[in-house]
Amino acid sequence: MELLLDIALLALLLITAISIAGIKDLLAAAMLAGIYGLLSAGFFMTMGAVDVAFTEAAVGAGISPLLIVLTLALCGRQQRGDRQRAMLALFLVLPVGALLIVATHDMPAFGAADAPAQMHVAPHYIQQSMAEIGIPNIVTSVLASYRGYDTFGEVVVIFTAGLGVLSLLMRSQGIDEPTVEPAPNAQSRDIVLRVIAKVLIAPIMLYALYVQFHGEYGPGGGFQAGVIFAVGFILYGLVFGLDAVRRVASHGLVQFLSAVGVLIYGSVGLLSLASGKSFLDYSALASNPVSGQHIGIIAIELGVGITVAAVMIMIFYLFAAQLRLQPRGPSLTPDHQGTDAGTAHLASQQQGAG
């Protein structure tokens, strides 16, 4: 059964990927990318990687297509083909692929229990984590405790990427012209959507909290919870407009929180450093090492959740605010566009000054 699912899902993935490569309409490619995310999450599920499936569901199927569609709304959805380069690329890609396929002959068989990857640290994690960390979800104990330093790095990367997006898109997003608010009459009049969104947002937040604090016992944790939390805000912003959601969580607050999360994580590390253990060694946090681990994991998962949620919300704000700058859709003639954007930017600067 598992094998059948594995083969079917991977075949569907391959078909999707090929058609993404072939399709000319970028918006259609974005749709297919959403399907691609759903499929790969289904694959992770059949592989027993529940935490990964959880994350991929939220990110690959939800946020990533949304961001791509947002970008396309700004940049136009047509692309031009280039026959010459396509041939060149094929010429490069096919031999590389053939070489890699030959190389797979030396790989251990799929699912082999005696493959090298299964030999070194994994048995230790599986056998000792209950005694050392005391929580059933091995993924969480590896993520938050054994490899806590690595995860800290990842959180910093997310924070930095958020900063990068901020610095790239911040300058031009100061203006607030409600008149240019994207299609205000199209969706906001839609009573069905408004009511359903209102009904759903509270359960989404509640669910995010559940995922955040249930991560030690089942699939879940800070990364997933952060994304789900952000999705709640994004839904609100989509239905009620960017201004409404900014009244709930202002731009400054979100920026502040994205730093607070990293700070929480780092200060847990410093705390354990101060009490004479090594950086991010949570056993220093309580008299009993195992309960110290518990406290440490809950604290850093909180930090991760806050940072991820804040960065995702911030990215959404920044991208959505770009649409206001561009009151018109992307026109076909590229040389007009530059001047338009220039005037819009000028206007934004004047607004900012005034």
Add this chain to the structure above:
Amino acid sequence: MPAPRIWRHSNRGPVNVLLASHYNYWIVIALMMIGLYMVIAQGNLVKKIIGLNIFQTSVFIFYISVGKVDGAGAPILSAGETLYSNPLPHVLILTAIVVGIATTALALALTIRIKRAYGSIEERDIQAAEDKQDRATPPLPVGQEQ
């Protein structure tokens, strides 16, 4: 910790065994090559980013496939189960997915800025605009454009 055994070659079997035991790797390579192809062949920046995402996902699938043990369950300890999949690839990929979306957002933000600056997200147009500018004026720092 059990003594590490020497891993045996198990690919000497008949073709269908080879198919079952290497199918995942082949799909991973195909996906990876599609991603690479898109990055090289497509002039459109958004399409390139989608291609990068496909490439990235293929690596995720590879890691998860490597971590899979036949008949093993998800790495969440529960009573009465002894065999678990390798949790380490799951951890690496879980964080990589979230980092991946953050970097994708960064790339898309850059694309938006390029669109602002050059009026196009096609590589050729950007190159042409650059060339024109180079000929017209002494080179400006890019930040000055927008």
Add this chain to the structure above:
Amino acid sequence: MTAMLTATLIALLVVMALALARALLGPTIHDRILAVNMFGTKTVLLIAVICFTLGKPEFLDIALVYALINFVSVIGILRYFEFRSASAASESTAEVSNSND
């Protein structure tokens, strides 16, 4: 019972393949969005059924998050697609018929 679950899984895979076909063929973008939405619902069901075939009902959380995300992404895609076509239309219809094709 297991046989029925297996049959459901296979039916789900077939339906997913059909939805994928519609997403590939779909002449208009709305057809594709429809296919994505359908695909998402089917993935929720697929995950739920997988949970039961594996005998691990505690992983149903994942199906729940799928249901949620799918909805939000469809709404988001519609919104920005709508924004784009609405704002483009306010310029001139002739131009739009080109740019939307």
Add this chain to the structure above:
Amino acid sequence: MIDSLLSGISGLLLGLGCFFMLTGAIGVLRFPDFYTRMHAAGVTDTLATFLIITGLMLTAGWSLALFKLGLILLFIFFTSPTASHALARSAQHCELKLPEQSSASDPRSPTSTESPPPPAMPTETITTLERD
């Protein structure tokens, strides 16, 4: 006794769900234009989901899984028709602008009867479409 009855009913529900799901999918693939496809998808999506989830609920017994399945069911009951609604509405909205979508294959399509439709017209059709 009760157990076998429950599993029988759940098998029946799963089978029915599969049937509806497949019909809907074939409809989505085969129907000629967007609105008919949406009809096929929108109707069967919710119904098939309901049947399959209920089938699973019967096998779950009294547990947390039952509660979670109930949540999923409730969620899909809210979101699936809403998504269909938003999609139909958006299609109506864009039909004025998308020439490719004037659904020439269907002569009874609301907008193809008059080529420059008055702006009040589409909103009317939305409501009638939604009531169906």
